[in-house]
Amino acid sequence: MVCADLLAFNVGEIKEVLDEFETDYFLMDTAGQMELFTMREASRAVIDVLGANNSMLTFLFDPVISSRPGGLVSLLLLFASAWFRFYVPSVSVLSKADLLELEDRNRVVEWSTDANALFDALTAEKATLDNQMGLELLKTLESMDIYRPLIPISAETFEGMDDLYNLVQQSFFAGEDLAPD
Numbered sequence: 001m002v003c004a005d006l007l008a009f010n011v012g013e014i015k016e017v018l019d020e021f022e023t024d025y026f027l028m029d030t031a032g033q034m035e036l037f038t039m040r041e042a043s044r045a046v047i048d049v050l051g052a053n054n055s056m057l058t059f060l061f062d063p064v065i066s067s068r069p070g071g072l073v074s075l076l077l078l079f080a081s082a083w084f085r086f087y088v089p090s091v092s093v094l095s096k097a098d099l100l101e102l103e104d105r106n107r108v109v110e111w112s113t114d115a116n117a118l119f120d121a122l123t124a125e126k127a128t129l130d131n132q133m134g135l136e137l138l139k140t141l142e143s144m145d146i147y148r149p150l151i152p153i154s155a156e157t158f159e160g161m162d163d164l165y166n167l168v169q170q171s172f173f174a175g176e177d178l179a180p181d
Contacts, residue, residue, distance in 0.1 A: 005040070005042050007042070007043075007046055008040075008042030008043065008045045008046050009042075011045065011046045011049045011050065012049060014050075015049055015050055018050075025168065027058070028050075038081065038082045038085050038086070039085070043086075044085075044086070047086055047088065052086075052088060054172070055086075055088045055089075056088060056089045056090065056091060056168060056171060056172075057082060057083060057086055057088050057089070057090040057091070058090070058091050058093055058164075059078075059079040059082055059083075059090060059091070059092050059093065060093050060095040061075045061079075061092060061093060061094050061095060061150055062075065062095065062096075063094060063095065063096050063097060063099045063100045063105075063108070064099070066094060066108045066150070067100060067104050067107075067108055069111065069118055069121040069122045069125060069131075069134065070122065070125070070130055070131060070134045072108065072111055072112070072118065073118070073122070073134040073137050073138050073141075074134075076137075076138075076141050076146065076147065077137055077141065079092060079146070079148075080141055080144070080146045083146065089171045089172075090148070091148075091151065091164065091167050091168075091171075092112065092148045092149065092150045092151065093150065093151050093152075093153045093160070093164065094108060094109065094112075094150040094151065094152045094153065094160075095153055096153075096154065096155075096156075097152035097153055097154050097159060097160065098154040098156050098157050098159065105152055108150065109149070109150055109152060112147075112148070112149050112150035113149045113150075115138060115142045115147055118138060119135065119138060122134050122135050122138065123135065151163045151164055151167065
């Protein structure tokens with residue numbers, strides 16, 4: 001908590017340093033676990049000072065948790081919570097995608113692009129209260145237009161970096177490429 005508060009306390013100085021760089025984008029990883037950033041009022045101040053109109057939320061979906069249907073629904077719910085909190089453009093990223101076998105990664109990506117496939121995967125599992133809640137949450141998230149495709153990303157192989165860059169370009173510059181060829 002101290003780190004998130006210190007970030008907010010020093011955001012003016014941080015902005016001055018960032019303004020000295022000649023770049024179109026900064027990728028900022030926030031302190032600790034998600035709730036340390038998203039559920040603190042200081043974080044809203046950080047986004048406001050750095051520029052809410054120029055901000056994008058990149059939500060990292062854990063590959064192991066995402067590989068289970070109920071786990072993916074849980075992460076979608078966390079994503080929705082963060083998105084509602086800051087209400088800025090957002091992108092969903094399957095982080096460390098290289099940790100999953102190709103078949104598993106493709107299945108997770110399919111679930112993220114086809115709610116019916118995820119629904120079928122949830123109903124194929126043993127009927128439990130968790131699965132029933134997952135089904136109802138999935139319906140709710142889909143009806144609220146929170147359901148978004150995941151971009152598989154790997155810092156090891158650089159997989160997905162072009163896709164992430166293109167999504168940022170689409171969001172802020174209608175697809176115009178700012179990078180020199």
